Amino acid sequence: MPKIVDHEARRRHIADALLRIASREGLDAVSLREVAAEAGVSMGMVQHYFATKDQMLMFAMIQLNARIGERVATAMDAPSPRAFLRAAILELLPLDDERRSEARIGLAFLARSVVADEPADLLRQALPYVIGFYAEQIRAAQELGQVRADLDAGIEAVILYTMAQGLVNPALIGHLSPEEVVATVDYHLDRLFLTSG
């Protein structure tokens, strides 16, 4: 009987190895040899599933974003657009070990995307989705009278997204404590929303 191989599981297993290395030592340390050793498979097996380091990285980023997306989805029954938006933003920030690891990899991916075409393409596809989701929550709040109608939901969404991304590095290197990160987000949401809950 032929052996049944779950190719998707193998790809995920290899991508997880890449994520662990990137989180620990940065993308610099990610090589065919390192990934194979970390995953406990042969270099040939890694090459069988991924033609290039960027392809492996992109597969890993899609996995990682799906994980974050699942966590955000659990906040969908939040009592207000503000609470939902806050939960979604905090899921991206390095406030515990899991999110610290994700944020380190995310930052490496952002840096890679400004010198490599395929990661840039992936981000150009993902950004309108994330920023659009923020804008949607702000518009919903405007309709409920919870955000001033004269604010530009699209630009406010860009500011929220960029502020969150910009908080990642100062939080990871310890310039800001997790409490200061959360206080900064809440300070800004206080300005944006007419309601506190």
Place this chain on the structure above:
Amino acid sequence: MPKIVDHEARRRHIADALLRIASREGLDAVSLREVAAEAGVSMGMVQHYFATKDQMLMFAMIQLNARIGERVATAMDAPSPRAFLRAAILELLPLDDERRSEARIGLAFLARSVVADEPADLLRQALPYVIGFYAEQIRAAQELGQVRADLDAGIEAVILYTMAQGLVNPALIGHLSPEEVVATVDYHLDRLFLTSG
């Protein structure tokens, strides 16, 4: 007569080579061999001046920050704290080829700093200076009645800094045009300042 060697100029020459490679292909591509080839010197010469890649990177980042600092200083005679702050922020953003190149390297350095101790130390020293400078301008504006007295200058400075850093990637990958980047900064400054000039 012994040959006079300008060691500082040689270090700068080598660091410039690193900056060119990092801007073009990312930090991944920076190796002893690549830097030596780009600088047109021997690998031994590179090693003579820099013991590690991170030391070379840090020297290069200090050079690059000094260059940005000099440009910001030329805006010192701006007509208001708002104008000075705006000029300082826009110097960090990828609005032309020079700043695009700097921003790519800056992003690579941010990513490196979350997995390597020495770059993290350098950033922990630099951040209070940059964010403190922003806070100073906001406090000066508060004293002039140009920013509401009840705003927290320290947190506003963090938000300005993080927003600016977060704008770098979307601008570099073309999700935001230079005009949209400037409009986002101005939109936020409009909210912060009671004066438009």
